[in-house]
Amino acid sequence: MDQAFGLTQMLAAKVARPATGTKAVPVTLRQADGLLTSVPMAQRGCRTIAVAGGKGGVGKSTVAVNLGMALAAAGKDVILLDADTGLANVDVMLGLTPARHIGHLLDGECTLQELLIPVRDGLQVVPAGSGARRLAQLSPTEHAAIIRAFDSLAEVPDFLLIDTAAGLSDTVTMFASAAAEVILVVCDEPASLTDAYGLSKVLSRDFGVRRLRMVANMVRNEGDARALYQKLARVCDRFLDVTVELVGFIPHDERLRQAIKRQAAVVDAWPSAPSSLAFKKLAGTVDKWKEPERAGLDRISFFAGRTAPVGEMPR
Numbered sequence: 001m002d003q004a005f006g007l008t009q010m011l012a013a014k015v016a017r018p019a020t021g022t023k024a025v026p027v028t029l030r031q032a033d034g035l036l037t038s039v040p041m042a043q044r045g046c047r048t049i050a051v052a053g054g055k056g057g058v059g060k061s062t063v064a065v066n067l068g069m070a071l072a073a074a075g076k077d078v079i080l081l082d083a084d085t086g087l088a089n090v091d092v093m094l095g096l097t098p099a100r101h102i103g104h105l106l107d108g109e110c111t112l113q114e115l116l117i118p119v120r121d122g123l124q125v126v127p128a129g130s131g132a133r134r135l136a137q138l139s140p141t142e143h144a145a146i147i148r149a150f151d152s153l154a155e156v157p158d159f160l161l162i163d164t165a166a167g168l169s170d171t172v173t174m175f176a177s178a179a180a181e182v183i184l185v186v187c188d189e190p191a192s193l194t195d196a197y198g199l200s201k202v203l204s205r206d207f208g209v210r211r212l213r214m215v216a217n218m219v220r221n222e223g224d225a226r227a228l229y230q231k232l233a234r235v236c237d238r239f240l241d242v243t244v245e246l247v248g249f250i251p252h253d254e255r256l257r258q259a260i261k262r263q264a265a266v267v268d269a270w271p272s273a274p275s276s277l278a279f280k281k282l283a284g285t286v287d288k289w290k291e292p293e294r295a296g297l298d299r300i301s302f303f304a305g306r307t308a309p310v311g312e313m314p315r
């Protein structure tokens with residue numbers, strides 16, 4: 001389908017088909033956010049990475065924020081999209097008090113550009129803020145509208161990081177499957193492993209995701225990270241059609257907790273803390289990832305230039 005045609009069609013469908021249990025919500029994105037540019041982010045050199053994990057409290061937001069900081073400190077341009085509806089939102093973590101949030105974007109009250117909050121050189125945040133509740137109930141049309149809004153940004157960042165919520169909601173799976181890469185944050189608890197496996201299963205079986213990256217969080221050392229990775233990789237290899245690759249580990253570090261209490265990122269507050277060093281190493285690894293090759297996808301994504309017919313998203 002022609003890209004512009006797909007986009008126009010999508011925006012013409014002003015009212016989303018409601019997901020089960022949610023009500024239809026009008027999508028009235030401003031033209032500036034939907035129609036002007038519409039060249040997919042990836043075609044303009046942006047790498048999109050969703051940070052997910054299934055279980056709550058495993059460190060998804062911590063990894064998203066600090067990886068973003070570390071990439072920015074290394075000279076990259078980063079946008080961090082807060083798609084996390086949990087208590088510790090990115091804006092809370094960073095001490096931001098956003099006046100507008102994603103709900104305003106969906107209501108056409110502001111453009112995506114106007115939502116961006118600069119946090120430091122090279123890092124801007126799209127806050128969930130009090131729009132978080134709205135984010136938890138995104139319809140496929142709204143989800144697509146948010147993704148396409150990124151295509152319209154005048155300046156495309158090097159990285160778009162997406163901090164996703166806990167659980168297996170449509171919002172989580174839609175953002176994770178729309179990104180070129182998914183980092184699963186896993187810690188050494190049975191529930192973290194089973195939830196990470198559950199998310200891997202849905203993403204591979206229902207969304208055709210074939211590669212996942214894993215970051216072991218709150219572990220003591222590399223040996224523990226590898227042991228944890230083996231547990232997940234073994235079941236994924238055996239039962240799923242997806243490859244999981246260990247790409248880094250973040251040690252348990254009190255400095256990290258202290259930084260969060262101060263509403264700062266540990267890489268800024270304590271640059272030589274063990275977790276800061278780990279995040280810098282992870283940023284170096286991530287920066288070496290090749291550009292995604294995912295042409296031929298038939299779903300809404302940050303890198304395919306076309307949109308799947310609304311209502312026909314894989315579920």
Ligand SMILES: Nc1ncnc2c1ncn2[C@@H]1O[C@H](COP(=O)(O)OP(=O)(O)OP(=O)(O)O)[C@@H](O)[C@H]1O
Pocket residue numbers: 053055056057058059060061062063084086087088164165166217218219250251252253254256257260275
């Ligand atoms: N490596 C670490 N060392 C010490 N504490 C950590 C580490 N990683 C995360 N934490 C702490 O764990 C708690 C949960 O982290 P975080 O909010 O990032 O998890 P989450 O997965 O985003 O949770 P939610 O599912 O609620 O969004 C926070 O208090 C954070 O400071």
Ligand SMILES: [Mg+2]
Pocket residue numbers: 060061062084086088089163164165
């Ligand atoms: Mg979180």
